[in-house]
Amino acid sequence: MGKKIVVAGAGHGGLIAAYYLAAAGYDVTVYEKKAEGTLGYDQYDSVHLDGFELAGIPVPEEYRVKRTPLSFILPGLELSPITQGVSEDSYNVEIDRRALCTILLGLAKEAGARIEYNTKVRGPVMLGSRVAGVETDRGVVYADLVIDAAGLYSPVRSQLPDYLLIDKEAGEGNVLSAYRGYFDRIEGIEAPELRYQVYLLPGSDCGLMWVITHEDHADVLIGKFRPLEEAEIEQGLKTLRELNPHLGNNLLRGGKVMKIPVRQPMGMLVADGYAAVGDSAFMTIPIKGSGIGYSMRAGKLLADCVQADKNGCYTRDTLWKYQCDFFDNIGFDAGTLAIIKSALPKVSREDIEYLIRENILSPELLQKFGNEEGMAKIISSMGFGGLRDMTKKIVGHQNLRKLILSSGKAVAKYAIVRQGLKAKYEPKTAEKWTRSYNKFYDSLNSGAEDADEKPEEKQDEEA
């Protein structure tokens, strides 16, 4: 039998890693707290096709659909909604979450992984500084490697010793509370022309709501970058019904509030005997919370890295390749979007009105965000002329000018931080990089970035 690998929680990335590693002959067991047949949420999800393709997972034809453009609306604004551009050959995967879980569990199981349902992981088992297994409600399980795929509130990640530099929590303001419910449609009332309506809630109320209209039901989401009160959900539903007379009162599916990490990916993904993947490492697109695609791709990168460790050591040193591959392929792009996300609470209603009116928030720009491109790619694709025109318009607006200047400065500092991640593992450099990355976001989120602080990496170099 191959080396023993424990996957804590049947998250998407963990199942992809389990599939590849079991197929390669490793002894893989997934411990999942829920019962068989109950995994996932009672909802449909939209996943970028890349997530499947780069993870090497075939997409069943029935789930592959042409992308539908989202229309962004500022409630109460007289301007027309702004509709995202979508190219003709652009496809998404639209899939019932429970069906997706069943497919991924099936792949892992067929490849030889064991799935232990109804088993709650309580925390890590440490042997010195190495993660040597997990404690479950059925006893202790030792392993050569623990893959943490237990999601946002992973009990493994949150109980690791501080000196491993792995974040315990997502941090304040970094979790989107999302209510999702599927409602009936009121008979005799026509559906709106725009089927995918996203309502922006800028300022202190920062968040979004959507109504996606289907043949026989409407999919509703109410999300805020802080805990949602019951009264806010009621108020949100009331507002959405006023704006959408076809939206019925009868809840058909869902109706729960769930949490999504919306921040930069964790700065340190690995330790001796441990690797985090998916929501447990905060691997979502920070401005919208989609995480399935990133999680699946990261699961494949992790499986490749584990297989490359021919001696089966699974130390931070041999798992460092996963850390670097993740950041090079996904993490740094997500990180630039986290800079935009940190500016969102400072964007007022009036600012958004200006952005729409001046065509800065244009269908093309929204298309690029929809393509899940990082900010560097988005900026370089605008070309000199496009950037110059946008800058001219923004310079004429006081709050936006301030915001863009501070975001621009943050992006420049981020580029310096980014360079500090070296492919060759060396403990001191790796720790220094993680501290510098974490410090960068801490100061960004606390507003200290505006106060012209330099990232640690740069300060050290100068010293």
Ligand SMILES: Cc1cc2nc3c(=O)[nH]c(=O)nc-3n(C[C@H](O)[C@H](O)[C@H](O)COP(=O)(O)OP(=O)(O)OC[C@H]3O[C@@H](n4cnc5c(N)ncnc54)[C@H](O)[C@@H]3O)c2cc1C
């Ligand atoms: C309302 C909503 C809508 C979303 N829409 C989209 C979308 O359209 N597209 C998209 O890409 N993403 C979407 N997301 C985000 C997406 O759900 C996550 O990013 C994605 O699931 C990746 O997380 P994961 O697989 O790592 O973890 P999870 O999906 O959280 O899975 C973790 C697994 O671990 C198990 N577990 C947890 N704790 C324990 C424990 N102690 N012991 C054993 N097992 C445990 C859980 O039961 C679960 O099975 C949405 C999220 C929400 C809440």
